[in-house]
Amino acid sequence: MRNQITNALLVGSILVGSFQAIAADVTGAGASFPAPVYSKWAEEYKKETKNNVNYASIGSSGGIKQIREKTVDFGATDAPLKGEDLEKSGMVQFPAIIGGVVPVVNLAGFKPGQLRLDGETIALIFAGDISNWNDPKIAALNPGVKLPDQAITVVTRSDGSGTTAVFTDYLSKASKMWAEKVGSGATVKWPAVSTVGGKGNEGVSANVTRVKGSIGYVEYAYAKINNMTSLQMKNLNGNFVSASLDSFKAAAAGANWAGTPGMGISMTQQPGANSWPIAAASFILMYKDPASKEKSAEVIKFFTWAFKDGDPIAAALDYVPLPDAVVNYIAKNVWTQIK
Secondary structure (H helix, E strand, O other): OOOOOOHHHHHHHHHHHOOOOOOOOEEEEEOOOOHHHHHHHHHHHHHHHOOOEEEEEOOHHHHHHHHHOOOOOEEEEOOOOOHHHHHHHOEEEEEEEEEEEEEEEOOOOOOOOOOEEOHHHHHHHHHOOOOEOOOHHHHHHOOOOOOOOOEOEEEEEOOOOHHHHHHHHHHHHHOHHHHHHOOOOOOOOOOOOOOEEEOHHHHHHHHHHHOOOEEEEEEHHHHHHOOOEEOEEEOOOOOEEOOOHHHHHHHHOOOOOOOOHHHOOOOEOOOOOOOOOEEEEEEEEEEOOOOOHHHHHHHHHHHHHHHHHOHHHHHHOOOEOOOHHHHHHHHHHHHHHOO
């Protein structure tokens, strides 16, 4: 927990002060990546304020669609909008939480972090060019490890997904083949013939858990909650690292939030000896001139509380809270644009 409210958060709180007497239940929708922490934040926030924050985990594309249609008070996406898109839409965007996308497998006898992959090899797996777990390229990264003679089933998101955008952004940076043949985005045409789709991080987690020999990608909290077998990944510095709060923090350390339009940075393939190569932030979208100023003010009030008191909850769920400097910037430079 932060010991005290920063001056910037106090500025953000002033924005909502005139509406605090009004109970304004609010609704958000979008990315499944941050859904566990948003749900827990909302639960604790209601205990303290009696106000409801209802969040629907429908995927980043759904969140963007709903905020554009003005059917929710805030949208959530792991694939940030570009600065020009925000300006055209009359919206602001800010990060709310930091985490990581983690490759997970269903392989008997393997513990989390025991199996290693690099970007080029995992791109070949998701492209279908590597289709068995005892492939020589996988074996070369795992000397002394007995790999099973077992077919690989690739599990991906079937919906428009910020988690997919983050994962394919990483693959495009790590593999020239992937960048040229598949590319990145919230939806892509998955090449592997063995591909099975799942809706949301929840669906991918369920399918990987169900299908033996499978590999998928989920937000780290889902891997932990479901006791899934995650992989070590080779980072930009050439080191094999495990997914953890420390490796996510290492990736976030050098991020240039203020210098990026809409704060929409990519945190994949960040340099650093201990950086997780598929780290990501999840973002909130709001209108500068909202249809309901009362509800917009309540959204700001909720995130003011989350940034001040929600850090222990985030850490317990294996997310990285925003650094104080980023929180200060949001309150002073983003929330002040909202009427």
